[in-house]
Amino acid sequence: MTELVLLGTAGAPLPVAGRAGISTALVVDGRVFVIDCGRGAPSAFAEAGLDFSRLEAVFLTHLHADHVGDLPGMLLYGWGVRVRDDRQLAPIRVYGPSRPEALPSGDDRFHRQTTIHPELPAPGTADLVKHLLAGYAYHLNVMPLDASMPDAGALVRATDIAVPRPADDTPPVPAVVFDDGIVRVSAVAVTHGHAVPALAYRFDTPDGAVAFSGDTTVNEDLISLAQGADILVHQVADLDYLKRHGTDGPELARMAALHTDVTQVGGVAERAGVRELILSHYLPADPAAISEADWARRAGRGFSGTTTAGRDGLRRMLPG
Numbered sequence: 001m002t003e004l005v006l007l008g009t010a011g012a013p014l015p016v017a018g019r020a021g022i023s024t025a026l027v028v029d030g031r032v033f034v035i036d037c038g039r040g041a042p043s044a045f046a047e048a049g050l051d052f053s054r055l056e057a058v059f060l061t062h063l064h065a066d067h068v069g070d071l072p073g074m075l076l077y078g079w080g081v082r083v084r085d086d087r088q089l090a091p092i093r094v095y096g097p098s099r100p101e102a103l104p105s106g107d108d109r110f111h112r113q114t115t116i117h118p119e120l121p122a123p124g125t126a127d128l129v130k131h132l133l134a135g136y137a138y139h140l141n142v143m144p145l146d147a148s149m150p151d152a153g154a155l156v157r158a159t160d161i162a163v164p165r166p167a168d169d170t171p172p173v174p175a176v177v178f179d180d181g182i183v184r185v186s187a188v189a190v191t192h193g194h195a196v197p198a199l200a201y202r203f204d205t206p207d208g209a210v211a212f213s214g215d216t217t218v219n220e221d222l223i224s225l226a227q228g229a230d231i232l233v234h235q236v237a238d239l240d241y242l243k244r245h246g247t248d249g250p251e252l253a254r255m256a257a258l259h260t261d262v263t264q265v266g267g268v269a270e271r272a273g274v275r276e277l278i279l280s281h282y283l284p285a286d287p288a289a290i291s292e293a294d295w296a297r298r299a300g301r302g303f304s305g306t307t308t309a310g311r312d313g314l315r316r317m318l319p320g
């Protein structure tokens with residue numbers, strides 16, 4: 001039995017009322033896999049009735065704060081329950097992008113005044129987790145004195161994903177990130193402005209397949225990755241709305257280099273041949289800005305399958 005649960009559906013870092021930050025769970029026979037840990041993810045996890053002792057792995061699409069901001073809570077809040085029959089559970093696995101080859105320099109409109117942490121200015125997923133543990137060392141080393149906790153050394157293991165860059169004109173070979181014979185997770189690189197690498201994931205389970213776009217412009221490699229999946233969870237932006245509300249000129253062009261627009265996402269789903277398109281990671285994120293019916297109607301143009309406007313807490317059983 002495999003169930004998809006949208007934990008949060010907001011795009012962009014700024015918190016909005018009524019919608020949690022981007023995070024999604026896939027529950028395969030009780031084992032919980034989480035894709036991105038945006039704002040409120042641990043609370044949404046609990047609201048959805050999921051069990052922190054069954055959290056097996058977290059997959060990060062990229063390292064912007066709206067996707068990783070609540071990773072510390074996802075790891076640390078449930079630490080105390082990561083034990084069964086007096087034996088500690090296997091570490092939570094965290095998979096995500098590796099370090100880029102270099103810090104992107106940006107363009108002539110961007111003049112960096114300060115480089116944070118110049119000795120490692122663009123850390124990857126393993127670096128992020130290592131630094132989180134360092135930053136929370138007080139909690140990890142001191143709390144066990146006052147409350148019985150599993151060994152902190154068994155809390156988490158992080159793995160950087162190396163996605164091979166395809167040669168020109170050759171189709172991409174998705175990187176197999178995880179495969180235990182029941183769940184197989186594969187990834188391709190997608191296109192999200194200067195956020196390199198940024199990843200999309202596909203989960204193949206005995207009950208069907210779900211693909212997650214991450215944040216991307218229309219991307220051929222994502223379309224191949226998602227081919228024939230039961231569900232495609234795809235980010236969506238309404239660039240015209242942003243334009244009408246003051247985002248213009250170079251700023252709008254920058255947004256268009258980051259995201260798939262509501263007028264494009266139906267075409268992506270059609271070409272991927274998926275059964276259902278579920279919208280998530282909304283821009284604008286404010287639920288009052290655009291109704292669910294409006295999102296679904298506009299996004300579904302050009303798609304012959306079912307289009308669903310995702311919302312926090314939405315659940316979908318895979319056909320099995």
Ligand SMILES: [Zn+2]
Nearest residue numbers: 011012066215
């Ligand atoms: Zn995002």
